[in-house]
Amino acid sequence: AQKITQTQPGMFVQEKEAVTLDCTYDTSDQSYGLFWYKQPSSGEMIFLIYQGSYDEQNATEGRYSLNFQKARKSANLVISASQLGDSAMYFCAMREGGSNDYKLSFGAGTTVTVRA
Amino acid sequence: AAGVIQSPRHLIKEKRETATLKCYPIPRHDTVYWYQQGPGQDPQFLISFYEKMQSDKGSIPDRFSAQQFSDYHSELNMSSLELGDSALYFCASSAAPLGTQYFGPGTRLLVL
Numbered sequence: 001a002q003k004i005t006q007t008q009p010g011m012f013v014q015e016k017e018a019v020t021l022d023c024t025y026d027t028s029d030q031s032y033g034l035f036w037y038k039q040p041s042s043g044e045m046i047f048l049i050y051q052g053s054y055d056e057q058n059a060t061e062g063r064y065s066l067n068f069q070k071a072r073k074s075a076n077l078v079i080s081a082s083q084l085g086d087s088a089m090y091f092c093a094m095r096e097g098g099s100n101d102y103k104l105s106f107g108a109g110t111t112v113t114v115r116a
Numbered sequence: 117a118a119g120v121i122q123s124p125r126h127l128i129k130e131k132r133e134t135a136t137l138k139c140y141p142i143p144r145h146d147t148v149y150w151y152q153q154g155p156g157q158d159p160q161f162l163i164s165f166y167e168k169m170q171s172d173k174g175s176i177p178d179r180f181s182a183q184q185f186s187d188y189h190s191e192l193n194m195s196s197l198e199l200g201d202s203a204l205y206f207c208a209s210s211a212a213p214l215g216t217q218y219f220g221p222g223t224r225l226l227v228l
Contacts, residue, residue, distance in 0.1 A: 035217075044221045045208075091158060102166070102171055102172045102214070103161035104161065106158035106159050
């Protein structure tokens with residue numbers, strides 16, 4: 001079963017506007033972590049933001065914020081004031097809480113294109 | 117700030133050849149992970165090491181092996197290369213097994 005689901009293959013957003021990228025996850029663990037990474041066309045994988053399952057407040061990092069709704073098992077990324085440099089693929093990922101489970105499971109990604 | 121270093125950045129090999137990919141984690145990071153990303157795909161976990169011991173294993177083919185050395189750098193050895201091994205190979209490191217994983221720039225492997 002897919003652990004991370006990103007239902008938006010691609011999105012267009014106007015420069016300076018906000019965009020929300022959807023991510024839902026599936027786990028039976030109580031302790032887990034949720035991550036968002038950005039992958040520009042050059043290929044590198046850039047860490048953006050992290051949310052722990054026990055964190056009571058939504059994570060924020062500059063223009064990035066994570067809308068964490070635990071009961072709905074969703075962890076949507078909000079990018080505010082979009083810039084041309086935000087055009088990239090965005091991956092949602094989860095690390096589950098098993099003591100020997102270190103890996104990240106990724107969603108299929110969402111391509112964001114920012115228009116001037 | 118220092119980042120994860122991977123070498124080489126690009127590699128072209130023939131079928132049935134071998135390849136060695138190297139990864140140098142961020143200083144003081146003790147956990148290393150390897151991921152494979154095929155064209156148009158999301159990254160798939162291969163293997164990880166914590167304090168020089170294998171800590172988790174994913175869908176890594178038997179033709180691949182990896183290890184972490186005393187200086188914490190890691191190498192991914194790939195033998196009997198197949199066309200399907202063409203992919204972007206990422207190494208990531210974290211300060212602890214449950215820490216945030218920071219990715220290197222990747223090694224782009226092309227098997228002809």
